[in-house]
Amino acid sequence: MSRRPCVGLTLDREPPGGFARSPWYALRCNYAEAVAAAGGVPLLLPHHPELAAEMLDRLDAVIVTGGAFDVDPALYGAERAAETRAIKPERTAFELALLRAALGRELPLLGICGGAQLLAVALGGGLIQHLPGHEGIPAERAAHPVRIAPATRLAAIVGADDIMVNSTHHQAIGAVPPGLVVNARAADGVVEGVEMPGRVFRLGVQWHPEYRIGTADQALLAALVEAARR
Template sequence: MTTTKESAVSGRPLIGVSTYLESTVSWGVWQLPAALLPAGYPRLVRAAGGLTAMLPPDDPAHAAAVVARLDGVVVAGGPDVEPERYGAVRDPRTGPPARERDAWESALVEAALASGTPLLGICRGMQLMNVALGGTLVQHLDGHVVRTGVFGTHAVKPVPGTLYESIVPDASTDVPTYHHQAVDRLGRDLVVSAYAEDGTVEALELPAPAWALGVQWHPEMGEDARVMAALVRAAS
């Protein structure tokens, strides 16, 4: 893996991105368990001026050592966070647990916050940031501005004076989205920095001096690199 020292020499910060973990993936003649990352993530990091390191699930005890080698951390989208992690009874519409990812990515969030490493949570990543800081989730959205469970676009509006608003100052921005769950009670010290038209929390963040931002949508599915570019600048 490229070290932080090497990334500094290249002038491109090293951004670690957590991965999916699938029990069976097919390619060629192979059908094997795999840690994988949709190509949109490294494409977006590259467009923003960074280098990508994949962070497959590992022993949570190693998270701080891994984060120490990185300039920034992205917790990617994926399956539902296990509701037991925030003290909720499982809704029958909640997906199957992904305990290895939950444990590993929670440790990455905690290590990034403890070390002051810039942190970006995307969709599930934003929800996990909220849970890691003691918040809770809505396990299934009904009547959202886009149909739940399908890809679409909808508008988000920034909250004035927030980090997100300084990155994307547009009064309203259409974003690529796939919604199933959402933030309910906010975690410790988190503030909302963008909403959908129906009031759904679409971005949250920690106040300065921390650089920790979560977005509910999927910037890797679009062409707007401003949020990732802001992470890369912070990581520089």
């Protein structure tokens, strides 16, 4: 592929107020900037579940982004905890449709924070609804180390046993579904990364590599774009 690959990025959805008097989409600039810096063309994806497959026809890779909201616990058979934040049904419905369509074809996929969690839910897994102490440090700063599992795609990408990552989440993958392999954990045992073994790049991380706080983040985004070239 001689052209730069097109990488779809899912958007957040906000209610009327603030920026506009009608519902509006939003995404931090650093997502698109990170994809462009890694050699891809970032394309933003509005919430139309019925068009998910046609969107994928035009893309070479997908990133399911994070956001300040939670996946509806009903989607993984759990009762809503007191600490569960607002949910965004329209966004989640679209991202689930996109994920499920992407899993049916050989398309590189990266889930970031909530995107990694939703990947687990889409495959039948569950979430821990609240993790005290995993927020509060600015995302542009390293917060804690994670241990990378050997002989995983992530280990080959980052080339290290341990890396430093940021931490802005309050949920995490709990029940790991069949088909996903844990490729990174924090010192307290929290799942920090997952991947689907096989030829296709399908990976999720709990942290936010779009902030590019270290070489591992840049390597991860570059690996996604490289996979999209094939």
